[in-house]
Amino acid sequence: MLINFDxxxxALPKEVLQQASEAILNYNNSGLSILEIPHRGKLFEAILEEANTLALELLGLDKNDYQAVWMQGGGRLQFSMIPMNFLAVNETAGYIESGHWASEALKNGKLYGNTNVLGSSKADNFQYIPQWGDTPEDLSYLHFTSNNTIYGTQFHSFPETEVPLIVDMSSELYSRKLDYSKFSLIYAVAQKNIGPAGVTLIVIRKSLLEKQKRVLPEILSYRDMAKNNSVLNTPPVFPIYCSLLTLRWIKAIGMDAMQQSNEEKARLLYDAIDESKLFYGVAKKEDRSMMNACFRTHDDKHTEMFLDFAKERDIVGIKGHRSVGGFRASMYNAISVEDVQRLVSVIKEYENTVN
Amino acid sequence: MLINFDxxxxALPKEVLQQASEAILNYNNSGLSILEIPHRGKLFEAILEEANTLALELLGLDKNDYQAVWMQGGGRLQFSMIPMNFLAVNETAGYIESGHWASEALKNGKLYGNTNVLGSSKADNFQYIPQWGDTPEDLSYLHFTSNNTIYGTQFHSFPETEVPLIVDMSSELYSRKLDYSKFSLIYAVAQKNIGPAGVTLIVIRKSLLEKQKRVLPEILSYRDMAKNNSVLNTPPVFPIYCSLLTLRWIKAIGMDAMQQSNEEKARLLYDAIDESKLFYGVAKKEDRSMMNACFRTHDDKHTEMFLDFAKERDIVGIKGHRSVGGFRASMYNAISVEDVQRLVSVIKEYENTVN
Known part of the structure; x- marks a missing residue:
């Protein structure tokens, strides 16, 4: 099998894939495939309850204050639901523009009310996390993207404000310990650290649920989705089940060990890049992401050559996003220290080959 | 394994489950799990292209006139997107109210414009398909639910009108041959006849895509989703892949044979119900569904008893919806004639036991 830095x-943990594969043939000896079990039956209820519990527990959040909700539609549906639910037409929401996805969230905000961009690094192709200055107290919420997958930047501190913080943590959730109770709404698409594509985890402060500003279809209302415990209609059963398997895997490792492993992986790779004469890091050092490392070569001729060189050595998914170029190695939880060591050794081998 | 009439x-075809299970460990010898493949890479592009082609081909629709689009959010997101996209605030849309889901679609329509209910069987607990009378020519569209899962009723003829017909075919698509070019938009959640929960297939006439009535977030716009060939953001890769496997399975059987098998299954079960002294059919005979057969016993004491009796014989998923009671056997494509023969023999065995 390949090492996938996409x-x-x-990449998902090997044991998650093994269990998911078996569940498709016969879920827990039920005589049914996980793809066939009813979404209102006991089997799925148990999956959902455990997934909801672990989703909060691993973030250190109290279930009296927060609720986990599983939705479809990816980050983009969240971009539209956030202002639809929490921004009245005459109100203003704050946005920090730290990347393409942050811009898309902002664009959706403008469809429903006023927006105030507190900081932007767009003019510098998002190579750093912008400063955000003071947060006006009358904002309906402040939205930001804590990890910017495309550019390899990450927030290492957060706005201090009474305004509800809404944060897209798609490409980092469950990778580090934080005081998550700073945030009123955290969302993350599964296909990075949590599970396969097709489900989005929303962790929402219960008091925010009461602040819906519009009459909305139930499927587009956080309040109604939460009230129905994610089962307003048929949820994406299999992606939620895989997410549960991954959350169990994280719990068995522990969030402390998970964070340490991620720090070790990032240190290994960034050290190799910084020591290199051929490669260099793209993002501003202080804002570097622990999850996605973006790097390039001074001479573009190496881009295709190194991609091929790595592929011959079973390393895939390291092509940089087209708007940044070069390389990007995503080191989500399921990537091991050994996987990163292997990438580092391939980087060094390549340097020796071309020098 | 159990026979699942849920x-x-x-139920999905056995070979679909087998292939899906294998793809989770190693997709097509790519060295990657199907859960890990990039949604903008060649592997997924090939899956999507074949799924799009088969989706239209099996309905006899021309790809110059129609496009297949895969979305998340289930039927409920379609209920809201339909009026959001195609009903301006001062316009009127027609609805035929033939069941709970038709009512929910109607409720969503009212949020965005005016609605005109052309026919309803709500007062009779939806035991039949309502008459719909003439369709006013100025309607923006006419929405109906062709198969009513809960009540076991199905449209056997359709409104004849120039008004665009929008039809929820969730629980019957790919079960019978029809002139599908009557319809401007057909939608179906996967988890009945097409694949696992987590994806909805939309087949839309291209000319309808130009009739968007509002500025909308791209993720809620049929036009933008179609323009991006279902990959505006990360699509639900695995549910789409399973849907492709099912569409291939249907193609290998052929739509003629598929329909014949479904007719045979329905005949077997309805004959058994009609011949029974203990059980009786719930829906009006002329409107009976080929997919979902609802039946009850005259004496309610048999409900739990027969469910247990069937379960002991490995038959599950036949409990009727709480709003109808009794039993419901869903005979989607993946249920074989032999499966229905087994159910019929269990029905007869039960009758002999209690008489």
Whole structure:
């Protein structure tokens, strides 16, 4: 099998894949495939309850204050639901523009109310996390993207404000310990750190659920989705089941060990890049992401050559996003320290070959 | 393994489950799990292209006139997207109210414009397909649910009108041959006849795509989703792949043979119900569904008893919806004639036991 550094859909733990594969033939000896079990039956209820519990527990959040909700539609549906639910037409929401996805979220905000961009690094192709200054107290919420997959940047501190913080943590959730109770709404598409494509995890403060600003179809209302415990209609059963398997895998490792492993992986790769004469890191050092490392070569002729060289050595998914170029190695939870060591040794081997 | 007559998530063909299970470990010898392959890479492009082609081909639709689009959010997101896209605030859309899901679609229509209910069987607990009378020519569209899963009723003829017909075929698509070019938009959640929960197939007439009535987030716009060939953002890769496997399975059987098998299954079960002294059919005979057969016993004491009796004989998923009671056997494509013969023999065995 290949080592897959893709930004997402991304690598999943081997044991998750094994269990998912078996469940498709016969789920837990039920005599039914996981693809066939009813979404309102006992089997799925148990999956959902455990997934909801672990989703909060691993973030250190209290289920009296927060609720986990599983939705479809990816980050883009969240971009539209956030202002639809929490921004009245005459109100203003704050946005920090730290990348393409942050811009798309902002664009959706403008469809439903006023927006105030507190900081942007767009003019510099998002190579750093912008400063955000003071947060006006009358904002309906402040939205930001804590990890910017395309550019390899990450927030290492957060706005301090009474305004509800809404954060897209798609490409980093469950990778580091934080005080997650700073946030009122956290969302993350599964296909990075949590599971396969097809489900989005929303962790929402219960008090925010009461602040819906519009009459909405139930399927587009956080309040109604939460009230129905993610089962307003048929949920994506299999992606939720795989997410549960991954959350169990994280719990068995522990969030402390998970974070340490991620720090070790990032240190290994960034050290190799910084020591290199051929490769260099793209993002501003202080804002580097622990999940996605973007790097390039000074001479573009190496781009295709190194991609081929790596592929011959079973390393895939390291092509950089077209708007940045070069290379991007995504080191989500399921990528091991050994996987990164292997990438580092291939980087060094390539340098020795071309020098 | 059990025989699963559940209304959905429903049984899938054995070979689809086998292939899906293998693809999770190593997709087509790519060295990657199907859950890990990039959604913008060659592997997924090939899956999507074949799925799009088969989706239209099996309905006899021309790809110059129609496009297949895969979305998330289930039928409920379609209920809201339809009026959001095609009903301006001062316009009127027609609805035929033939069941709970038709009512929910109607409720969503009212949020965006005016609605005109051309026919309803709500007062009779939806035991039949309502008459719909003449269709006013100025309607933006006419929406109906061709098969009503909960009540076991099905449209056997369709409104004749120039108004665009929008039809929820969730629990019957690919079960019978029809002139599908009557319809401007057909949608079906996968978890009945097409694949696992987590994806919805939309087959839309290209000329309808130009009739968007509002500025919308791209993720909620049929036009933008179609323009991006279902890959505006990360699509639900695995549910789409399973749907492709099912469409291939249907193609190998052929739509003629598929319909014949479905007719045979329905005949077997309805004959057994009609011949029974203990059981009786719920839906009006002329409107009976080929997919979902609803039946009850005159004495309710048999409900739990027969469910247990069937379960002991490995038959599950036949409990009727709570709003109808009794039993419901869903005979989607993946249920074989032999499966239905088995159910019929269990029905007869039960009758002999209690008489």
């Amino acid at each position: 930004a997402g859909p991304a | 209304a959905g998530p429903a």
